[in-house]
Amino acid sequence: MLLKRIEDMRGVGVTLGFASVLFSGAIFGFFYAWVCSTMWGLDAADPRIAIAAMQAMNASVRNAVFCPTFFLTPVVLFAAAVATQGRARVLFAGGGGVYLMGGLILTILVNVPMNEALAALDVPRDIDAAQTIWEAYRPRWQVFNITRTVPSGLALMLAAGGLWSLGCKAEA
Secondary structure, eight states: OHHHHHHHHHHHHHHHHHHHHHHHHHHHHHHHHIIIIIHHHHHHSOHHHHHHHHHHHHHHTSSTTHHHHHHHHHHHHHHHHHHOOHHHHHHHHHHHHHHIIIIIIHIIIIIHHHHHHHHTSOOOSSHHHHHHHHHHHHHHHHHHHHHHHHHHHHHHHHHHHHHHHHHHHHHO
8 A cells, every 4th residue: 555655656746747847848938038039039129119019028928828837837846846755856846946036036026017117108109218218128127037047947957857866766
């Protein structure tokens, strides 16, 4: 009976490990895309277009597809930590903590208020006024986007390491 429970728990740990990699990879990819394409594209556009596009993207991200990945990634990582032991537990828990602090909380404390402030503005018709707004917003937002991308990538690496260590145990 005890061996069956251990095997069942191992299956749960592996399942949560795969889910951890999936969730961490999704949120890392989301933040990374902003770093290497979205913001560069907006910077190349007329600042009036960039502001309007950023307002629209920020409004559209609050949806049923994005929210589970954004909010539940640390939950899945911590659940994987609880369902595993040894090195895997440490790696999953580390990934959960890194993303929680460097991804989720940072976004809530910095990027979201910046996005809300931008959303409250009317896009100016004057290109110079729009450029002033965009230049006041963009550099700081990009710094904090990169700042949240790095720990999100680290969380993905830790989740992959946790899953890998579970596989190593199976072979031993």
